[in-house]
Amino acid sequence: MLTSGSGKTVPMIIGCALFMELIDATAVLTALPQMALDFGEPSVRMNLVVSLYLLAVALFVPVSGWAADRYGPRRVFVSAIVLFTLASVACAASTSLLQLSLARMAQGAAGAMMVPVGQVILLRWSVRENLLRAMSYLTIPALIGPVLGPPLGGLLVTLLSWHWIFLINVPIGILGVVLVLRYVPDYPGARGRPLDVIGLLLSGMALGGLVFGFEAFGHGLLERRWALLLMIVGVLSAWLYVIHAKRCAQPLIDLSLLRIPTFGISFWGGNLLRIGSASQPFLLVLLFQLCFGLNPLQAGLLSFAGGAGAFLMKLLAVRIVSRFGFRRTLTGNALLTGLTIIACATFDIATPYWVIALVLFGSGIIRSLQFSTLGALTYADVPAELSSRASSLSAMTIQLTMSLSVGLAAAMLSLIMSVRGHTAVGETDVAGVMIVGGLVCAVSAVVFRRLTLAAGSAVYVGRD
Incomplete structure (x- = not known):
């Protein structure tokens, strides 16, 4: 073993x-x-x-x-x-x-x-x-x-x-x-921590209402009023959970973890970054298939250039963070993430495929570095005994912000089309949403600037 x-x-x-x-x-x-x-x-x-x-x-x-x-x-x-x-x-x-x-x-x-x-x-x-290297996988x-x-x-x-x-x-x-x-x-379990049943019900209603509501709103699964009602139920349940968590000795989702500086900054900055970037695959599918007329297989193969970039960055992430540190890497890379998303907004039907593939390849490299780095910093200072609680809180918000990103992008696209009087999705409609998403990613750099220069240095001592 x-x-x-x-x-x-x-x-x-x-x-x-x-x-x-x-x-x-x-x-x-x-x-x-x-x-x-x-x-x-x-x-x-x-x-x-x-x-x-x-x-x-x-x-x-x-x-x-x-x-x-x-x-x-x-x-x-x-x-x-x-x-x-x-x-x-x-x-x-x-x-x-x-x-x-x-x-x-x-x-x-x-x-x-x-x-x-x-x-x-x-x-x-x-x-x-070696946590940074491990999390990159x-x-x-x-x-x-x-x-x-x-x-x-x-x-x-x-x-x-x-x-x-x-x-x-x-x-x-x-x-x-x-x-x-x-x-x-096979790490052993511990039977001392009781299940927070009230917390489970409230967090389930909050996350279920928000995720399902955003999904329904973004993809037209329900009438807008019902989707909004689900979101309201989700927000109310989340508020009640926060009140409950403050009074519960061992809450299901431990919000006190946000007091750990590196975890808290990674939490807020990472979620802001995902809100701006998680809708990019959804928008690229619309651009390639509805605007450029590509079939699903062609569009998928073109988008896969970003995946190739992610593989390459796996080999370089530790060296880059070791050289510049978490603060400089995350701050600078947040700006680059925003710029590459905005660069995608310049694509039109006349753009050569090799140019599109090259931009997506570069975007994949940059996003891979950003999320590998975030994954390691998030848990850099979390005590081992709290790792499961930190993972639950992180996974829950990732699921929420990714759904929020797609829902907001779809709603914004619908609004732009309505203002312009478009009945079908156009290149400029998608481009407008991409530009907003890129700007949101760039704003996350402000959050990452709050890190100290030495933040998380213990997790990238190892070398490839």
């Missing part, structure tokens, strides 16, 4: 498990029309397959940290992979929208446990000075999964059938369980 805390095996195993979950979450989007045809359902109703998955993720993310503490992170991680694999089989075997929706909710619950618990394992396994799946998923789904649907989007998870899941049991240390 590998327990040194400085190798690559454990981070790669966890990264591959997360990659499976992210690929599946996005690949299904291209299969919805074929599913609707097979089930004899209207295409608009197939949005339930996506929305219920996100709802399940939102409901189960808050409890992931408690489960990891109570039963041990490896046991929970293996159970999540097994559940995800079985749910994938159930998805492939579904013969109705109801069956598929229930199976997707099970998948979402499993996925909600995989991401934060995988981080907990990595935090406990990695020695402190989790950044690559997060950047590549949403890009690779749609073209892979389109390829499988075209050559085989939509069932294979789920069936490919079976061998990956089996191999993942074997590798986790073989290489990942």
